[in-house]
Amino acid sequence: MSLWVDKYRPKTLDQLLYHDSITQSLKALSKSGDFPHLLIYGPSGAGKKTRIYCTLNEIFGSSVEKLKIDVKTFVTSSNRKLEFNVLSSPYHLEITPSDMGNNDRVVIQDLLKDIASTEQVDFNNQSSSKTKHRFKIVIINEADSLSRDAQAALRRTMEKYSSNIRLILVCNSISNIIAPIKSRTLLVRIPSPSITDINSILSNISVKEGIKFSSNDLEPFYTKVSTASNRNLRRALLSFETLTMQNETIKPETNLSIINLDWEVIIKNIANNIKTARNVATLAKIRTVFYELLSHCIPARIILKTLLFNLIEIIPDVRVVQELVNLASVFDERLSLGQKSIFHLEGFVAKSMVTIDQYN
Amino acid sequence: MATVDEFTMEVDSINLSESTLFTQERNDNDYDFQMTDSLLFAEPEKVQEQPGVIEEKEEDDEEEDDILTSHISQPFKEVKLFNGRTVKLKPKTKSATVQAPVQGSYMDMDTLFSKANLHNTIKENNRKLAEMEEHTPVASTSSQIWTEKYRPTKFLQLCSAGNDKQYRLVLHWLKKWSSVVFGEQVHDSDHSDGLGRPHRKILLIHGPPGIGKTAVVHILAKQMGYAIQELNAANSMDILPQSAANGSNPYANAASALKLKILNALTSNSLTSTTSKPSCLVIDEIDSLANANDVVKVLNDLVASDQKALNKKLKKASTEETSKKSKKKDVLLSRPIICIANEIYSNQNGKFGPNPMDKLRPIAEIVPFRKPQSGKTTTGQKFGGNAMKSVKDHLMWINEREKLGLDSRAIGDIVDTCDGDIRACINYIQFNAKKTGTANDSSMDKQISWYSMVDELFRREPQLKKDENFMFLLDKFMNGTGKSVVSNSSSFDRVIMGSFNRYLDTVHLQDDSLIRPSEFSDWLGFYDQISSSNKDNQYSGLVGLKIWSLFSQMNPQKNGAKLIPNARNLDFDSFEALKQNKATVKRITDKLPLQTQLSLGVNGDSMAGYFLPYMSKLLAPSLSSKIKSTLSETEQGWVRKIASIVKDFNLSLLNVKDIETGVVSLQISPNWDSLTLYENEFTLLPSATIVKQTQIRRQNLFPLISAELERHEISRKSQKRPNETEPEESAKKRFRGGNSVDFFKGKYQDMNTQIKSETPDDDFQPARIWVKYHEGFSNAVRKNIGWKDIWLP
Known part of the structure; x- marks a missing residue:
């Protein structure tokens, strides 16, 4: 509970501050006592998980917060033992298929069958006997990383055991989810909070924490923080907390460099270099930097995306920007199809340099 | 072949008769003693009669140089060996008959004649033997893989490859066991436990394949006087099938069977061998064992029980000093355990879940072996030169032994190709030697390697026209020597990587424009895509041709200043x-x-x-x-x-x-x-x-x-x-924030009061039904429920 992301995390649907319409429909859903399989998607830091847990809280009461981690073991077809973590409460359990690698189909089938075959006996809502929940919730994180096989295995299970389990699939984009699953689930998109949403949350927190500011006009400051974090609320909170830990009184005009991340600054400088010094020596220099970024666990696609947006910002010519976006999409595809990220990152830089040259 | 056999048999019989010339008096007969010719020459009059023996001995010379000094004290010959033993040799009585002719002038014609005959036969034999040896070295060795043939048997034969420090660590660790195993004096009590053993009872060696991990362990253990009990990926599996046959869960008994096996390996002295050496358990390839989890678990148990036994024993030792012998029930580890692995930090491909090595690492002494690498750091310092050199020397030595006629440059190339993997290098040499065995000269037509291919891709022949040159390369790639590189995806990957590291320099020196790099990126994208889709990619070689057509030049500069100094290792x-x-x-x-x-x-x-x-x-x-x-x-x-x-x-x-x-x-x-x-x-x-x-x-x-x-x-x-003084208060607190069992206990009380309040007038006892409670997993809970809860919706 020490970090603000923890401390100010809404526990119930009523505490949610933005996307009121989604909140309302979730509330209606939980009131009815039953709900369909859900597919919740949206960018990271938008509050997908928070909303799920708030809904669960609304349905089952606060005991869903009593979490524990179980290590489950499976024996795969090739007699290999497989261990992975399951986060569970009395009413739900949560799995991350990327822990299981290629065996996700087997694991999901076995696990779901196991849960579904034991009927849930619910006594918690003794008083209001209308809302009996004879089902258990299974949350599947990063559902877009499920293999095709696993998704196919899911579609039958979803119908067959629908009396006993409800699935909540969580993912960033639904482009990797097969159509049968989409049709069996209620799709809920949770967009990133708007700048003003984040601003109001930040100002709420700063009042509660008693943070000192040197001036009173805070709106531009909050806006800066929220734009710097790409409307990712989690990141905005972390960076705001970092700011307050570094300065006793925050001066909204000056010291904001601290919330810019090193790797973003580096990519920004790369973009500037592409614009100003277009030659092979720069390309070589950039390659070493790319290697370093990759080794620091920054995914190649994020590097490409950040680089593109930085280039768009500093290049005035619309035609060049069009070309660059086109190039980036090509190389993004190559990145996701291939394995050698460095080839494609360097290729993008080389091509964008050529493109900028052409229009000059 | 029959004649050859006859000859060898004859030679053998001669050897036998000659060796009976001496009787050897020894205290210890399990040490193999061999005479050298230096000893034989000490008595010049016998030399002529023993050419066969000399010939035979010469082959063994390299292995046995044990005799340090030999001085003659009549009638015995005392010979001092390296290990400090003295061996007495005395001439057999037969010598009297030999000396007889010397004493007198009378000569027995028959004896002389037969002697001359024998002499001739021996000479003849020797000649034929020598001929045979000249002809058959390939025949006699080719049955053996060189990696086995040249498997080092002594510490000095080891090719250090930059791991000398690691060798010392292993030796040091093994040495500490001596006090327990052999009863030697404890040398430094600082770095060992109460019994003089090392603090960590398990040694974990890890490093890339082919750098001599297994070899060094075997040699050092042998040198320290242990007999090696090996458990590896092949024989650790023995336990699995039988238990799988009779039980639904193949893992049920496996762990206990394995434990028995490991304990047996540790405690039993091998009965078959005459020597009673203590055993040393070597678990090879522990990371790729099918039941690595079980093995690690057993090891953990062993170490834990050992720690307990040790504590007990140390306490006991303070009271009664004499009871040094451990009792049966004590599971004190008394033999070293060495584990060998390739990768101990991250999961191998295709394995998921927690890595068993995570549990092994804390209890084991870890010695990382490195593969020999040379290169430059970012600061421009050279490193790893010695390691590389030792590998090359080792290969050179094999080269000389096998008379391959490789020069040092070729060997350097081989080491580069195999990426420092010594075993791969030796295999490579053997393969090449066989291939060129008929040519048998220095101009070897050696396999084209990936880096020479990279060189080729960046070079344009000045004599040829561009088209001709291209066709020449195409032919070479698709049919000729280059095909092996192109068709092997991993070596071609290196070609591409090598070209990728190089093309920027080339472009920089030529026109410094970005057109060609950007064109190249498309080809790289193409290559990456087809190589990552696991199909047979017969077109990937075309990327190499494209590299040539984009970047080749007449006089490539190899040693110019580079844009990226350490591109190769990046x-x-x-x-x-x-x-x-x-x-x-x-x-x-x-x-x-x-x-x-x-x-x-x-x-x-x-x-x-x-x-x-x-x-x-x-x-x-x-x-x-x-x-x-x-x-x-x-x-x-x-x-x-x-x-x-x-x-x-x-x-x-x-x-x-x-x-x-x-x-x-x-x-x-x-x-x-x-x-x-x-x-x-x-x-x-x-x-x-x-x-x-x-x-x-x-x-x-x-x-x-x-x-x-x-x-x-x-x-x-x-x-x-x-809190301890007010238990009721704490119980209530726990109800709010405690674990789920307490939560239900609290619920239980609530329910009871609720039911009582609902049925206060009757004498009705609520029926109780118990639901099984799965410890550790919360899909069912224990709680009393009413009749209506089950039957009424």
Whole structure:
């Protein structure tokens, strides 16, 4: 509970501050006592998980917060033992298929069958006997990383055991989810909070924490923080907390460099270099930097995306920007199809340099 | 062949008769003693009669040079051996008959004649034997793989390949067991436990394949006087099938059977061999054992029980000194265990779940072996030259033994191709030697290697026209010598990587335009795509031709200044760093409390992308002083907050001294600095500055936080005490925040009161039904329920 992301995390649907319409429909859903399989998607830091847990809280009461981690073991077809973590409460359990690698189909089938075959006996809502929940919730994180096989295995299970389990699939984009699953689930998109949403949350927190500011006009400051974090609320909170830990009184005009991340600054400088010094020596220099970024666990696609947006910002010519976006999409595809990220990152830089040259 | 056999038999019989000339008096007969010709020549009159013996001995010379000095004391010959034993040799009585002709002038014609005959036969035999040897070396050796043939049998034969330090570590560790195993004196009690054994009972050696891990373990263990009991991927599986046959769960007995097996290996002395050497358990390829988890578990159990037994024994030893012999029930480890693995930090391909090595690492002494690498660091210093040289010397030695006629350059090429894997090198040499065995001269038509192919791709023949040159290359790639490189995806991958590392330099020297690099990127994309789809990619060779048509030039400069000084190692280095960083992220993630894991949305990207960078900044505020009372209100708030974060996240503050530089630095463990620090010219501040800054801040911060943590600890303890006096109060508190069992206990009470209040007038006893409670998994819970709960909706 020490970090603000923890401390100010809404526990119930009523505490949610933005996307009121989604909140309302979730509330209606939980009131009815039953709900369909859900597919919740949206960018990271938008509050997908928070909303799920708030809904669960609304349905089952606060005991869903009593979490524990179980290590489950499976024996795969090739007699290999497989261990992975399951986060569970009395009413739900949560799995991350990327822990299981290629065996996700087997694991999901076995696990779901196991849960579904034991009927849930619910006594918690003794008083209001209308809302009996004879089902258990299974949350599947990063559902877009499920293999095709696993998704196919899911579609039958979803119908067959629908009396006993409800699935909540969580993912960033639904482009990797097969159509049968989409049709069996209620799709809920949770967009990133708007700048003003984040601003109001930040100002709420700063009042509660008693943070000192040197001036009173805070709106531009909050806006800066929220734009710097790409409307990712989690990141905005972390960076705001970092700011307050570094300065006793925050001066909204000056010291904001601290919330810019090193790797973003580096990519920004790369973009500037592409614009100003277009030659092979720069390309070589950039390659070493790319290697370093990759080794620091920054995914190649994020590097490409950040680089593109930085280039768009500093290049005035619309035609060049069009070309660059086109190039980036090509190389993004190559990145996701291939394995050698460095080839494609360097290729993008080389091509964008050529493109900028052409229009000059 | 029949004649050859006859000859050898004859030679053997001669040897036998000759060796009966001497009777050997020895105390110990399990040591194989061989005479050398130097000894034989000491008595010149016998030399002529023993040419066969000499010939035979010469073959063994290299292995047995044990005789240090030999001095004659009539009638015995005393010979001192390397191991300190003296062996007496006395001439047999037969010599009297030989000497007879010398004594008198009378000569027995028959004897002389037969002697002359014998002499001739021996001579003849020798000649034929020599001929035979000349003809058949290939025939006699080709049945054996050279990696086996040249498997080192002595410490001095080992090819160190830059691992000398590691050898010493292994030797040192093994030496410490001597006190327990052989009853030697304990040398340094500082670095060993109560019985003189090393603190860690298991040695874990890891390193890439083919650098002699297994070889060095075997040799050193033998040298220290152990018999090796080996458990490897092949024989550890024995246990599995039978238990799988009769039980539904193949893993049910496997662990206990395995334990028995390991214990047997440790305690039994091999009865078959006459020597009663103590055994040393070597678990080879422990990371790729099918039941690695079980093995590691058994090892853990062993070490744990050993620790208990040791404690018991040390206590006992203080009371009765004489009971040194361990009892049967004691499971004190008395034999060394050595594990060998390739990769102990990250999971192998295709294996998921927690790595069994994670559990082994804490109980084992880890010795990392490295493959010989040479190159330049970013600062331009050369390193690893010695390691490379030792590998080359080793190969050169084999080369001389086998008369392959490779020059040192070719051997250097081979080492490069095989990437420092000595075993692969030897295999490579053998393959080549066989192939060119008929030619048998120095101009070997050796396999084209990937780097020479890269060279070729960047070179244009001046004599040929472009088209001709292209066709020449095409032919070479698709049909000729280059095909083996092109068709093998891993070697062609190296070609592409090599070209990728080189093309920028080439373009830079030519026209410095970016058109060609951008065209090349499309081809790289093409290559990456077809090579990652696992199909037979017969077109990937075309990428090589494209490289040629884009970048080839007449006079490629090889040794010019490079744009990227360490381009060759960059790819591998960054891959290694990535692996390490991922492990760090995983470690930190596992330590976070559950709630925080939820609110952070645990996935590696966001952790490394912004959580950890912010955390490093957040945990290093600039405080004005080290003394708490002088801090301002907010600063004290920071200290409290950081202390609670450190506590919640299970972090620890460490004072680490760098072994190489001796610089002491304050670190948070697990240390994620390598994830957040960047070292290139695009950053705002150089990383050294940032490190210095955080160090200064931490110097102020760390003492304060440790003090704060201590204060927490004390207040927690003092809070505990009153709770014990009021159990009812605590029970109620637990009901709110305790674990699920308590929760249901509380519910149970609530229910009872509820039911009682509902049925106060009748004497109705509520029926009770028990539901099975699965410990550890919460899909069913124990709780009493009413009749209506089951039948009424």
